[in-house]
Structure formats: C-alpha cells, structure tokens
Amino acid sequence: MSRFWHVRSARTATLLSTCIVLLGISTTSLVICLIRLDSGSWPSWVTGFLDSAKNIVWANNNLIAVAVGVAILGLLLFIVALVPGKHSTALLEWDSVDEQEEWVADNRGLANLARYEAERTDGVGGASPTLRGKRLHVSVFTPVHETSDISQSVQANVQKKLSAIPLAHSIRVSVKATTRGGQ
Amino acid sequence: MWKPNSIRQRVMLALLGLLLMASGAAVAWLSWDSTRNGLAQTRLIDTFSAQMPELGIYLAGALALMTIILIFVMMSALPKKPGKRTFIYRSGNGTGVSTVDSRTVSMAAEEAAESTPEVDIADIRINGAAKNPVLYARFTLRADARPIDGIGLVRDVLIPQMEQALGAQFAEKHVNIDFQPKKSGPSARTTLT
Secondary structure (H helix, E strand, C coil), X not given: CCCCCCCECCCHHHHHHHHHHHHHHHHHHHHHHHHHHHHCCCCCCCHHHHHHHCCCECCCHHHHHHHHHHHHHHHHHHHHHHCCCCECEEEECCCECCXXXXXXXXXXXXXXXXXXXXXXXXXXXXXXXXXXXXXXXXXXXXXXXXXXXXXXXXXXXXXXXXXXXXXXXXXXXXXXEEECCCC | CCECCHHHHHHHHHHHHHHHHHHHHHHHHHHHCHHHHXXXXXXXHHHCCCCCCHHHHHHHHHHHHHHHHHHHHHHHHCCECCCCCEEEEECCCCCCXXXXXXXXXXXXXXXXXXXXXXXXXXXXXXXXXXXXXXXXXXXXXXXXXXXXXXXXXXXXXXXXXXXXXXXXXXXXXXXXXXXXXXXXXXXXCCCCC
16 A cells, blocks of 8 residues: 555655756746847846856866855755655554555644643643654743643643544653743 | 655655756866866866857757756646546446446535534545545544544544445545644624614
8 A cells, every 4th residue: 555644755845946946047048048049149137247257267266166065055955855754644553554544643733732732721821832753842831930730730631632542653742831921 | 635756756856966966066176176187277168169159059958958857847746636536336237327426425525524523624535446445535623622532433434434425445545634723713792883
C-alpha cells in the first residue's frame, strides 16, 4: 500500500520558489535576447548593466564571490532534497500496511487539542503547544505567581486528553508556565 | 487533500541543486585559476567564439528551453487530489447495468458526518474500482468532544455505511483525523432599534 497521509515533506515550496526565481531570470533574459535579435540593439533599460558586464574579466574577485554564492545555493538545495523531511501526522494504532489501512492523526490537530485542553485549565491565560515527533511542549502563561501547580495541572490534563486517542506511539508532554499579567 | 509526487520533486530539486553547484563551482574555479590557465585578462564575453547575432540566437534558444523545462517542473510539482470515479455495476445475468458516481456517495457521507456533534468538517474522496474502492478521507473533529467518540464514529459507523452504499468493502483506507476548536456560532446579542 502506498501511503497518502503519513509521508515526509515533498519540498514543494522550496522547489516552486527556486523555479519561480529561475523562471524570472530566464524569461527576462529571453525577452532581452529577442529584442536584440529583432531590433539590432539592446533595450535601453539594460544597456548600463551590459556595458559594465561586458568588461568583466576572469580574474575578478566579484566574479568568484558570485560564483561561490551560486555554488553554495546549489549545495543547499541539494542537501534539502536529500535530507528527509518530517512527518506532519502521527500513526494511530489501527494503522496497518498489511491490512491496507492508513490511520493517522494530524500533528497540527493534536497541537490544537493540547492548546484547547491547556487553556481550559484554571489559571491559564493562554497556551502555545509545539509538537515534535513524540514530544509535545506546551508553553502557558498565567497571571498567577506560583506556577508549579499550574504546570502540573496542565501537564496532567493534556496528557490525559492525548492518552484517550489511540495513537501508535505515546506522546510525552512537558509544560513550561510563565507569569504574565496579574498583580 | 492534496498529494504531491514526493520522489519526483526531490529528484528535480536535487538536479537543480547539482546544476547550480556545478556551474557556480566551474566558474569559481576558472576564475580562481585564471592566472595559470591564461584567462586572467580575458573578458567573459570573449570566451564565446560566436558573436552577435549568432550568439543571441544560441542564447535565446537555450533560455527558451530552460523556460519550458522550468514551467514543466512547476506544473508537475503541483499536488493533485484523488479524482472521482463512476462505478459500473453489472447484474448477475449481464442484462442490467447501473452506475454510481463516487462523488455522490462521498458528498452524502460528508453531509452525514458533519451533521453529527463530533465531526466539524469531513472531506471524502472515493477512488479505485467498483469492486475495490479506495477511500481517502479527512475528518476534523471538534476539540471539545471526546476524541475517542469521534474516531469511533468514523471507524465503526461512517465508513461501514459508505461500504454498504457502495456494495463493497474498501480495498484501501487512508484516513486522517484532525482536531480543531469549536467554531463559535452567530452572536445571540439582541440589538434594540
């Protein structure tokens, strides 16, 4: 079975943004070339750039700097393409490749659930959860000065809520409470 | 519910990266080594034997090809949704044929799901063949409801009902459970005029 949801990042944004930049450069250059071939002279808006560019020699530090920059950019793109991205979903316990069933929970949804449960806890003014793999970190802010009880309550509530979901791997919850506002 | 072609996109990105890396490294090396290879005071433009207008034609051709390839790469990188299917059912003696549009079944299932208190949004696509349908679904459950109730509703009620409507069990199921806070309804505030 080929998975549909539980897949790693396809790097679509990186690929499309790189292509858009290169497409802009190639299209502009193509238009300039076609104008030159048609009219016999370069467009007026590039003559200044072309006059300075045509006198560039090979022994030029700026040329080396630009070329090295392009090479580094290419290396970064190559690394981004090879490094596997993160999953944006967590498997549920009913997931089974043998039985052709893919059951997942969206990481963003799990974070929403954690935020909802944390903000329902007494004393919590706001919460910001971050889910990375099997660890969920919840930052809460509270007007209460003594934050240890708040942290424990949020940790217990969120852990209980997530434990009720039949996930294939349990998620460990950590909480950091910060005093904000209040007197 | 969009699925990109991950492998193809990564290969294209790797090739683009290699191309930029190779061209940048080649120019940097030639420039760095220019005092030894005799190119130090040679202009870049003089490296090409052809002059205008032939050089312009070659450049225009290469740029046009590059533009077309980039457009192709961008078009192929756009993710796609699983398409709908029209299932054809033939009677046992071969005299009768009926068709079922999978989009009709999925829309009915979406409405049924969204009418329950546990499910906020349902997005369902049914693909495959009449005897081996494939389910792609995303159910957004309300965060204020019990998650296990919503998930159980999807697994034990909604999906079996869809299978009953199609007359076949799903050959593959791809189900995503999402959660989001309950949306507040219209304000009940009374305005005196």
